Amino acid sequence: MPLPRAFYLRPPRVVARALLGCVLVSRKGRTLTSGRIVETEAYLGPEDAASHAAFRPGSHALFYGDGGVAYVFLNYGMHHCLNAITGPSGRPGCVLIRALEPLDGRATMARRRGVAATAPRLASGPGNLTRALGLSLRDNGADLTRGSLTIEPPPGRTTFRIAAGPRIGITRDVARPLRFWIAAHPAVSRRG
DNA sequence: TAGCTGATTGACT
């Protein structure tokens, strides 16, 4: 069972931490790929200058709607990034999913990435992650509580330490400590 | 219509 809508109807900071350890599942045709979320970043509403809710029109309808919806965008002309919209309608915010530890479909991810299945960090980094799962702008607006792109609760008991720090790669509001990752996890993207 | 910017990556020096 995917995480319920209510999971997402909370502030981005809370959802970002809660998503660590959860499993992102992508179904494309008969192919299933999944991975454990090990790294996220929170983006707030217009008060957060780095958030697309603040300066990226076109994403407004998604940001201001109910949470639990995928927001996929293209940047630098070649990389897709996957976000989960958070908060109830009228409370914009989202969580950028930056890195996964591959679970099901490792071979498929490796093929999509064009690397060996044994390669480390198959889905580490927002661009790599979306490529490994076969995501594109067509997945923008997808409902994360049902359908082909969902997020499941952590399987079994999982304990880990959550580390926090400044977000990576942004040019506005650089200092806010809104990046969260599983401490010492090998699949966390290295930059920063 | 042209020009600019960006929540990146990988290849190269």
Added chain:
DNA sequence: GTCAATCAGCTAA
């Protein structure tokens, strides 16, 4: 550490 690849959607004209 530097740099090119490449595009959606803005802005200026």
